[in-house]
Amino acid sequence: GENVEQHPSTLSVQEGDSAVIKCTYSDSASNYFPWYKQELGKGPQLIIDIRSNVGEKKDQRIAVTLNKTAKHFSLHITETQPEDSAVYFCAASKGGKLIFGQGTELSVKP
Amino acid sequence: NAGVTQTPKFRILKIGQSMTLQCTQDMNHNYMYWYRQDPGMGLKLIYYSVGAGITDKGEVPNGYNVSRSTTEDFPLRLELAAPSQTSVYFCASSATGGLINEQFFGPGTRLTVL
Numbered sequence: 001g002e003n004v005e006q007h008p009s010t011l012s013v014q015e016g017d018s019a020v021i022k023c024t025y026s027d028s029a030s031n032y033f034p035w036y037k038q039e040l041g042k043g044p045q046l047i048i049d050i051r052s053n054v055g056e057k058k059d060q061r062i063a064v065t066l067n068k069t070a071k072h073f074s075l076h077i078t079e080t081q082p083e084d085s086a087v088y089f090c091a092a093s094k095g096g097k098l099i100f101g102q103g104t105e106l107s108v109k110p
Numbered sequence: 111n112a113g114v115t116q117t118p119k120f121r122i123l124k125i126g127q128s129m130t131l132q133c134t135q136d137m138n139h140n141y142m143y144w145y146r147q148d149p150g151m152g153l154k155l156i157y158y159s160v161g162a163g164i165t166d167k168g169e170v171p172n173g174y175n176v177s178r179s180t181t182e183d184f185p186l187r188l189e190l191a192a193p194s195q196t197s198v199y200f201c202a203s204s205a206t207g208g209l210i211n212e213q214f215f216g217p218g219t220r221l222t223v224l
Contacts, residue, residue: 001169009150032211043114043200043215044153089152096141096204096211097168100152 002027004092006101013080014109021104023090024072032093033066033073038103039086047088048075080108112136114216116201122222123191131186131219133201141204142184143168143213144176146197153200159184191223 003026013019025033031052036044050057050064050073057064061080066073077084085108091098117132135142140161145153145168155168159178173195175187184203188195198220202213 004152006152034212036215041217043202043217045215046212049212093211096206097155097158098153098211098213099169100154102150102152 002030002092002094002099004090004099004101006090006104008104009102010105010107012107012109015080015082017080019077019080019084019106019108021075021088021090021106022072023074023092023101024070025092025099026071027092027094028068028071030092030094030099033064034091034093034098035062035064035075036089036091036100037086038089044089077106080106082108082110084108114201114203114214116199116216116219118219119217120220122224123188124224125191125193127191128187128189129191129221131188131199131201131221133184133186133216134182135184135201135203135214136182137203137205137214138181139203139205139214140181141206141211141213142178143202143204144174144184144186145200145202146170146195147200147218148197156186156199188221193223195221196223197221 034049038044090101143158144156157176201216
């Protein structure tokens with residue numbers, strides 16, 4: 001079955017710097033890759049996603065890139081702000097069921 | 111819209127006890143899911159449902175049961191609780207189960223089995 005590896009597990013950046021989180025997946029048939037943000041005490045919330053037929057997608061300060069050949073995808077957050085501090089999860093989907101990575105705890109220091 | 115609601119927020123069980131985690135969504139979504147989240151392990155799918163009366167196993171179904179008698183409700187039943195079931199449980203729903211499948215999550219239930 002599908003396996004998703006996510007790195008790093010923790011990431012600390014200064015406010016205004018960029019943050020990058022990387023994920024690899026094992027099943028080449030996976031075709032949808034969402035990213036979820038989980039704030040303390042809350043459930044995960046979708047922040048951006050990408051389909052397998054697209055290489056990059058941007059939404060304001062966040063962007064996701066996908067390399068199908070290498071089977072990896074990344075989340076990029078620019079101009080980080082303290083409110084970006086949270087746990088971020090990547091996921092891979094084939095046929096609608098999501099397989100999640102282990103999560104990255106991002107801390108943005110003012 | 112309240113979205114996805116879960117009760118209770120916290121619960122402590124003794125080994126061998128049973129309980130039901132409640133999940134309700136008011137978005138008229140056909141698909142509903144139960145996940146467990148262990149520290150450093152991401153979310154694992156326990157069970158899911160594609161509509162009222164239809165349920166199927168996910169990655170980690172052992173020790174759990176579900177039912178889906180209505181579109182809105184998807185309760186998760188723990189029989190004979192074990193310490194390995196200590197976790198945070200999330201319910202989620204989505205309008206479709208296809209390629210673009212934004213799942214909306216509830217706030218979670220933190221369960222401790224002692």
